[in-house]
Amino acid sequence: MAVATFGVVGVIATPTSTAQAQTKMSMKSIPKAYRGTWYQGVKGAPTSYMAVRVSAKSYTWFTINIKYQVPTKYRIHQLNLNRSKAAKLTAKNSDWNAAFMNRHQLVLASWPDYTKTTWRKNYSEMMKITTIKYKGKRVKVLASRIDLQKHPDYYFKTKTMAKHFPY
Numbered sequence: 799m800a801v802a803t804f805g806v807v808g809v810i811a812t813p814t815s816t817a818q819a820q821t822k823m824s825m826k827s828i829p830k831a832y833r834g835t836w837y838q839g840v841k842g843a844p845t846s847y848m849a850v851r852v853s854a855k856s857y858t859w860f861t862i863n864i865k866y867q868v869p870t871k872y873r874i875h876q877l878n879l880n881r882s883k884a885a886k887l888t889a890k891n892s893d894w895n896a897a898f899m900n901r902h903q904l905v906l907a908s909w910p911d912y913t914k915t916t917w918r919k920n921y922s923e924m925m926k927i928t929t930i931k932y933k934g935k936r937v938k939v940l941a942s943r944i945d946l947q948k949h950p951d952y953y954f955k956t957k958t959m960a961k962h963f964p965y
Contacts (some may be wrong), residue, residue, distance in 0.1 A: 824877040824896040827854040831905055831927050836940045836953030839964035840864070849962055850953060857906065875909055885910045902926065932962065
C-alpha cells in the first residue's frame, strides 16, 4: 500500500514601496464608432442641415445651406482628469477639449474649464451611439446633448435619413 501526500506551497509577497494614486488621463483620440460626418435635418428647410464632422483628433460643428453660420472646430487634447484646478485660458488652448467615456457616453469637455468636480456644470457635449426604429428597421444614430439637456439631438450618417427626422 502506497500513501501519497500533496503539499501546497505558498508565497507571500509584500510591496517594497507605498502605492500612489494612478493618474487618470482623458483619451488621446475619439473612438472609431463616432468618427465620420453626422447630419441633422432642419425643420422647414429641406435642403439645410446641421452637421458634425468627427475625426480622431478633432470635431467640427457646421451647417449646410444656412447663411451666417461659421464652422466651429475643437481639437482633442489629453488631460489629467483628476485635476482640481482649472487651467488658464490662452489662445493656444481655447479650442482644446478633453474626451473621455462616462456611463457609455463620449464626453467632450472644455479643456481650460475642466475640473474633476465641475465638468458637469461647465459646458460639455455628451454623445452616444444608439439606434432608433425607422420603417421597422434599426438605424444607427448619434445622440448628442449639451450639458444636462433632457432630450438629445439625433444626427444621422446620411442626409436622406436626416430629412426624415428634422429638428
